[in-house]
Amino acid sequence: EPSFGSSYYTFMGWVDELRDMEVRTNADTPDDAVRALEFGAQGIGLARTEHMFFGEERVTAMRRMILSENKDERAKALEELLPYQKQDFMDIFEAMEGRPVTIRLLDPPLHEFLPDEEEGVRALAGELGISFQNLKQKIRVLKEFNPMLGHRGCRLGITHPEITEMQTHAVLSAAVHLKKDGREVKPEIMVPLVGTSEEFMHQHEVIDRVAAKVFNNEGEAIAYKVGTMIEIPRAAIVADKIAAEADFFSFGTNDLTQMTFGYSRDDAGKFLESYQEKGILKADPFQILDEEGVGALVKMATEKGRTVKKDLKIGICGEHGGDPASVRFCYQLGLNYVSCSPYRVPVARLAAAQARLQSQDNVRQK
Numbered sequence: 301e302p303s304f305g306s307s308y309y310t311f312m313g314w315v316d317e318l319r320d321m322e323v324r325t326n327a328d329t330p331d332d333a334v335r336a337l338e339f340g341a342q343g344i345g346l347a348r349t350e351h352m353f354f355g356e357e358r359v360t361a362m363r364r365m366i367l368s369e370n371k372d373e374r375a376k377a378l379e380e381l382l383p384y385q386k387q388d389f390m391d392i393f394e395a396m397e398g399r400p401v402t403i404r405l406l407d408p409p410l411h412e413f414l415p416d417e418e419e420g421v422r423a424l425a426g427e428l429g430i431s432f433q434n435l436k437q438k439i440r441v442l443k444e445f446n447p448m449l450g451h452r453g454c455r456l457g458i459t460h461p462e463i464t465e466m467q468t469h470a471v472l473s474a475a476v477h478l479k480k481d482g483r484e485v486k487p488e489i490m491v492p493l494v495g496t497s498e499e500f501m502h503q504h505e506v507i508d509r510v511a512a513k514v515f516n517n518e519g520e521a522i523a524y525k526v527g528t529m530i531e532i533p534r535a536a537i538v539a540d541k542i543a544a545e546a547d548f549f550s551f552g553t554n555d556l557t558q559m560t561f562g563y564s565r566d567d568a569g570k571f572l573e574s575y576q577e578k579g580i581l582k583a584d585p586f587q588i589l590d591e592e593g594v595g596a597l598v599k600m601a602t603e604k605g606r607t608v609k610k611d612l613k614i615g616i617c618g619e620h621g622g623d624p625a626s627v628r629f630c631y632q633l634g635l636n637y638v639s640c641s642p643y644r645v646p647v648a649r650l651a652a653a654q655a656r657l658q659s660q661d662n663v664r665q666k
């Protein structure tokens with residue numbers, strides 16, 4: 301429980317009066333959501349859904365879904381996961397009390413849900429009633445040399461549309477349930493790792509089809525948005541085409557940095573410090589957006605998107621969303637919101653207010 305003195309609230313009240321860019325949070329649990337609200341978040345800009353599948357009762361169903369070659373068995377496993385997901389989303393929507401919540405469809409490579417040491421594989425083989433050798437072989441087939449560039453993000457939703465179907469069903473039935481209870485809910489479904497407008501359209505169609513079915517069954521409909529992460533350089537290149545189909549963009553600058561610089565998100569620490577010491581890089585590109593790096597792609601995609609859709613809602617949910625210099629950069633580009641981890645929300649609010657004070661327009665207005 302954060303507890304601040306009253307002068308903090310007075311000061312942050314002034315900050316918010318000056319600020320005209322929204323600050324959201326990245327949160328996947330109701331606890332994080334509540335903490336972020338206390339820090340002043342105005343919505344969730346990124347709810348990652350992968351962590352939701354690691355609970356003990358769920359991971360087995362998830363593993364059955366991944367490993368089964370039989371469509372009906374996969375469907376059955378997803379059916380078991382549906383009520384859990386529905387509850388996850390209800391809890392988050394409730395915690396956010398009517399503020400917008402962006403839920404991202406499953407993103408990581410599937411083998412992340414599978415055990416890799418012998419002991420775990422043996423236990424799972426027992427649980428699934430298959431031989432150890434057979435399971436080991438299946439896991440070997442799923443392994444990838446470059447999983448972060450592999451079968452993940454919307455690629456999963458395209459090869460396994462039933463995952464997108466289950467998650468959409470859970471999001472929208474949770475939202476309808478709360479609406480029937482008289483609560484306000486603003487669900488936004490976000491497609492990860494999109495690189496072409498065709499990928500996005502494929503997932504959009506699946507989402508809309510499920511939405512129609514859910515609303516028909518429930519006898520109640522709810523407004524929802526469908527948008528995309530912009531986190532592959534190619535998505536920035538074709539942002540105009542994607543914008544034609546999307547309700548919003550959210551820049552995933554963690555992946556976008558990895559793919560633009562060709563630096564592994566997980567390993568670049570091994571040389572980045574030395575690069576900065578030797579003046580080869582001015583700053584860590586995973587922390588700071590600038591014109592010569594990923595910022596140029598953010599700018600390009602924003603301009604292309606808004607050429608097609610003047611009022612396209614655009615935010616950022618990579619680590620940069622909580623970095624003051626990057627928040628200023630986003631403000632200058634005209635982004636609608638930044639989204640960052642709960643603890644960085646106050647700093648982002650302050651940075652957004654400062655950015656407005658520093659902007660030319662504001663100076664001219666005065």
Ligand code: PEP
Binds near residue numbers: 346348551553619
């Ligand atoms: C990103 O890539 O910037 C992002 C927000 O998503 P994740 O960190 O989950 O890949």
Ligand code: MG
Binds near residue numbers: 531554555
């Ligand atoms: Mg990403």
